[in-house]
Amino acid sequence: MGRGGAGFPTYLKWEAVNKEKADKKYIVCNGSEGEPNVFKDGFILENYPEKLIQGIEIALETIGNSSAYIYLKKDYYKKFKKLLEKLIGNLPITLFEKTGGYIAGEETAVLESIEGRRPEPRIKPPFPTESGLWGYPTLINNIETFYSVAKIADNEYKNTRFYSIGGDVKNKGVYELSENLTIKEILEKTHNYPLFDFFVQKGGGASGEILLSNELDQMVKGVGAIIIFNKAKTDLFVLMETWADFFMKGNCDKCVPCREGLFRIAEMIKKKEIDEKVMEEIFFVLEKTSFCALGRGAVVPFRSLINKLMS
Amino acid sequence: MNKNKIQIIIDGKKIECEKGKTILEVAIENGIEIPALCYHSDLKVNASCRMCLVEIKGIKGMQTSCSTKAEHKMDVVTNSLEIRKARKTNLELIFAQHREECNDCICKFNCNLLKLAKSYKVDIAKFFDRKTNYSVHKFGPALVFDSSKCIDCRNCVEVCKKQGVGFLEIKEKDGFFQVVPSKDKNKDCVYCGQCAVHCPVGAFEAVGEFEDIERCFEEKDKLLIFQFAPAIRTSIGEEFGLPYGSIVTEQLVAGIKKLGAHKVFDVSVGADFTTVEEANELMEKIENKATPCFSSCCPSWVKFIEFYYPEFIPHLATTRSPQVIMGGLIKTFWAEKENIDPKKIIVVSIMPCTAKKYEIQKKELEVDGLKPVDYVLTTRELAYLFKKWKIDLKNIKPEKQDNPLGIPSGAGVIYGATGGVMESALRTACAKTQKSGRLKIEFKDVRGSDGVKTALIKINNKEIKVAVVNGLGNAKKVLEELKKNPKLYDAVEVMACPGGCVGGGGQPVPVDAKIRQKRAQALYQIDSKKEIRLAHENPVVKEVYKDFFVSKKIIHKICHTKYSRKKREVEIPKD
Ligand code: SF4
Numbered sequence: 001m002g003r004g005g006a007g008f009p010t011y012l013k014w015e016a017v018n019k020e021k022a023d024k025k026y027i028v029c030n031g032s033e034g035e036p037n038v039f040k041d042g043f044i045l046e047n048y049p050e051k052l053i054q055g056i057e058i059a060l061e062t063i064g065n066s067s068a069y070i071y072l073k074k075d076y077y078k079k080f081k082k083l084l085e086k087l088i089g090n091l092p093i094t095l096f097e098k099t100g101g102y103i104a105g106e107e108t109a110v111l112e113s114i115e116g117r118r119p120e121p122r123i124k125p126p127f128p129t130e131s132g133l134w135g136y137p138t139l140i141n142n143i144e145t146f147y148s149v150a151k152i153a154d155n156e157y158k159n160t161r162f163y164s165i166g167g168d169v170k171n172k173g174v175y176e177l178s179e180n181l182t183i184k185e186i187l188e189k190t191h192n193y194p195l196f197d198f199f200v201q202k203g204g205g206a207s208g209e210i211l212l213s214n215e216l217d218q219m220v221k222g223v224g225a226i227i228i229f230n231k232a233k234t235d236l237f238v239l240m241e242t243w244a245d246f247f248m249k250g251n252c253d254k255c256v257p258c259r260e261g262l263f264r265i266a267e268m269i270k271k272k273e274i275d276e277k278v279m280e281e282i283f284f285v286l287e288k289t290s291f292c293a294l295g296r297g298a299v300v301p302f303r304s305l306i307n308k309l310m311s
Numbered sequence: 312m313n314k315n316k317i318q319i320i321i322d323g324k325k326i327e328c329e330k331g332k333t334i335l336e337v338a339i340e341n342g343i344e345i346p347a348l349c350y351h352s353d354l355k356v357n358a359s360c361r362m363c364l365v366e367i368k369g370i371k372g373m374q375t376s377c378s379t380k381a382e383h384k385m386d387v388v389t390n391s392l393e394i395r396k397a398r399k400t401n402l403e404l405i406f407a408q409h410r411e412e413c414n415d416c417i418c419k420f421n422c423n424l425l426k427l428a429k430s431y432k433v434d435i436a437k438f439f440d441r442k443t444n445y446s447v448h449k450f451g452p453a454l455v456f457d458s459s460k461c462i463d464c465r466n467c468v469e470v471c472k473k474q475g476v477g478f479l480e481i482k483e484k485d486g487f488f489q490v491v492p493s494k495d496k497n498k499d500c501v502y503c504g505q506c507a508v509h510c511p512v513g514a515f516e517a518v519g520e521f522e523d524i525e526r527c528f529e530e531k532d533k534l535l536i537f538q539f540a541p542a543i544r545t546s547i548g549e550e551f552g553l554p555y556g557s558i559v560t561e562q563l564v565a566g567i568k569k570l571g572a573h574k575v576f577d578v579s580v581g582a583d584f585t586t587v588e589e590a591n592e593l594m595e596k597i598e599n600k601a602t603p604c605f606s607s608c609c610p611s612w613v614k615f616i617e618f619y620y621p622e623f624i625p626h627l628a629t630t631r632s633p634q635v636i637m638g639g640l641i642k643t644f645w646a647e648k649e650n651i652d653p654k655k656i657i658v659v660s661i662m663p664c665t666a667k668k669y670e671i672q673k674k675e676l677e678v679d680g681l682k683p684v685d686y687v688l689t690t691r692e693l694a695y696l697f698k699k700w701k702i703d704l705k706n707i708k709p710e711k712q713d714n715p716l717g718i719p720s721g722a723g724v725i726y727g728a729t730g731g732v733m734e735s736a737l738r739t740a741c742a743k744t745q746k747s748g749r750l751k752i753e754f755k756d757v758r759g760s761d762g763v764k765t766a767l768i769k770i771n772n773k774e775i776k777v778a779v780v781n782g783l784g785n786a787k788k789v790l791e792e793l794k795k796n797p798k799l800y801d802a803v804e805v806m807a808c809p810g811g812c813v814g815g816g817g818q819p820v821p822v823d824a825k826i827r828q829k830r831a832q833a834l835y836q837i838d839s840k841k842e843i844r845l846a847h848e849n850p851v852v853k854e855v856y857k858d859f860f861v862s863k864k865i866i867h868k869i870c871h872t873k874y875s876r877k878k879r880e881v882e883i884p885k886d
């Protein structure tokens with residue numbers, strides 16, 4: 001499995017790029033990690049940079065005539081540039097500093113950014129595997145995926161993955177644990193299971209779904225983030241406002257539902273006057289008619305919070 | 312079945328169509344209506360308004376038909392409860408950012424937004440207008456951009472870039488990526504108005520569009536002379552429900568008379584003078600080995616050279632544009648003839664163009680201290696006036712243009728289409744130098760809507776290389792080529808707007824390649840039926856050259872101008 005937000009099986013992508021006929025191909029390692037409270041890419045860069053480069057090297061070997069980019073969000077770029085350059089040596093890998101906000105991490109927006117344009121998602125099809133960077137077949141995976149590839153190659157892979165744990169917990173941080181654990185088990189294993197009344201946001205500090213404490217017998221799919229909120233101490237409106245502001249700031253303002261819909265959601269939240277009918281109408285168009293996954297996914301936190309904690 | 316054809320089903324109807332088209336294109340071709348606001352066939356697909364939603368059997372959810380290719384056996388539904396629900400909300404959200412200004416909008420009689428609002432029973436005031444406080448930008452004396460009406464489709468940004476100008480940009484401001492005029496002092500608007508005819512919601516308009524159009528009638532004790540450009544006669548009919556390409560020259564004259572014009576002349580006559588002078592300049596430049604010679608009747612093109620490529624100024628013909636020569640003649644030749652004080656004459660031009668509003672206020676064009684043309688109204692503005700005064704071009708008794716400045720040659724009429732200026736000049740240059748044999752009238756190589764058309768033409772036993780450039784974006788390419796190889800062409804015609812003036816920024820909306828083609832074809836049709844098809848054979852041209860243009864000086868005064876390197880004219884926005 002890929003370790004991006006979308007969970008697209010990795011091998012399918014590799015295969016797709018491999019079977020395309022083209023005089024060159026690209027590999028992009030997406031390290032744009034942009035959601036609040038998610039920091040596993042940083043953790044890998046800090047602790048296992050060799051493995052990351054090794055994973056990309058395997059991709060370079062597997063995909064003939066290819067070269068690679070590592071696309072890093074600004075602070076990662078600053079912090080790890082020197083180290084990575086040293087590890088890269090003579091390999092055809094270029095470091096690229098992310099331009100723009102959250103949307104610039106969407107895979108086709110990454111391509112736009114590297115090509116020097118304003119980061120905005122592209123119309124799909126064509127998919128990057130057929131026509132990606134400068135029109136060439138392109139493999140895009142995130143940092144954790146390349147890390148896992150290297151582990152598999154070294155026979156070290158033990159069905160683990162990374163979890164960022166944050167929020168109102170004692171032991172914040174990134175943990176590498178079995179991918180089959182439930183959220184409850186993860187919290188217990190890391191000694192983070194709260195004693196107070198709480199709820200959880202799983203899968204990202206903005207787009208993640210809200211879960212109540214009795215809903216934790218499930219695994220985290222997609223981005224491995226778990227954030228704990230103390231019910232008594234959390235102002236739900238303030239929380240939703242941070243999400244709304246995050247999305248409004250981070251989106252590309254291209255399509256109507258995302259640009260205007262999120263603005264109206266934010267407006268209602270700021271006024272603390274939620275008209276549930278209007279909210280549902282906006283959720284509907286966001287989910288069903290947004291141009292890219294950012295808009296489609298933005299509904300999840302609001303809807304789950306309103307349904308579970310406000311009605 | 313043909314290999315390049317596929318079959319799809321739209322709303323239960325079997326349709327055969329070409330491979331490679333989008334569902335929306337197929338629907339449009341087959342008269343199936345799918346609402347689409349950001350789609351324009353001249354431009355790349357945006358897929359941003361999210362209105363053209365359809366469902367495809369076997370695929371989950373809704374897709375935008377503008378960005379989805381039709382595939383064999385696809386079964387498409389364009390209307391369902393889900394689709395209607397989604398379109399309705401998206402429309403409400405669009406209205407929530409668009410400040411309505413309906414009475415004074417160029418979409419007033421043809422507003423897509425309001426039509427959709429009605430059919431989707433949209434409450435257009437459900438939300439307060441997000442953009443109420445957004446700025447209004449004025450682009451010189453030509454255009455106004457009211458960003459509070461903008462729905463962020465970005466068509467204008469793309470078309471401006473396509474024009475090779477890139478004056479409109481997307482910048483982040485107050486938390487939103489917005490369309491804004493550039494702040495770069497090395498960029499300036501050339502007033503072509505393509506933004507205005509590609510905006511789906513009327514956020515751009517010509518300066519004064521609809522507020523100031525009656526000012527010319529308020530001038531006391533003045534004689535009102537109207538003149539209308541070549542390209543109007545085959546486009547304004549559209550505003551009255553006539554088919555594209557309808558020729559309404561005499562209805563137009565009758566309508567203008569009804570508005571109270573004293574005389575109605577034809578700018579195509581001015582074009583005949585332009586042709587004669589430009590043909591002379593071309594011959595001279597060839598003689599002096601000073602080619603290329605650039606056409607000079609399109610003010611956007613002239614400004615483009617003066618601002619972006621001043622090193623080419625010596626190559627611009629100094630001949631004035633048709634409306635300006637005509638204005639000059641009206642206030643001198645005609646005024647003398649009629650014994651009228653030129654100060655009492657007000658000349659109003661009806662133009663397909665927004666840049667003509669800019670052209671008329673150039674100081675260097677004044678003739679004896681008077682502006683040759685006092686007002687420019689666009690095709691749209693005239694149509695608005697007609698509608699306001701209940702003048703219906705469909706039901707009006709035709710009237711002829713007035714003499715002597717109302718009867719053009721065929722060459723003067725085709726000025727409205729790309730290639731027309733070149734063809735007119737070639738007709739005259741060939742006729743004037745050819746000693747024997749059949750005279751060539753039609754130069755079909757320079758007609759049509761290709762970006763750059765080239766031909767080798769024999770004039771005076773010399774082969775000359777001509778290029779006709781359609782749209783400023785292509786002009787930029789040709790100029791870059793000329794920088795490398797100055798001998799590439801001898802004569803170059805450039806029209807800033809796609810298709811030439813038939814596709815001008817002041818023309819009726821909507822407009823697309825097919826519509827431009829129909830408007831142009833109709834102009835060629837008028838030409839083909841004219842007895843006199845050479846500019847210099849027009850009797851009034853002959854008369855003026857014989858009796859009035861008695862010295863170089865007077866020809867220069869009426870027919871020529873000068874150019875200079877330009878600094879940015881549009882004010883740089885402060886915030
Ligand atoms: S001004 Fe008009 S064309 Fe430009 S982005 Fe706005 S709505 Fe689109």
Ligand code: SF4
Pocket residue numbers: 450454470471474476477478479499500501502503504505506507
């Ligand atoms: S008038 Fe032409 S140059 Fe000026 S902004 Fe519009 S499209 Fe660009």
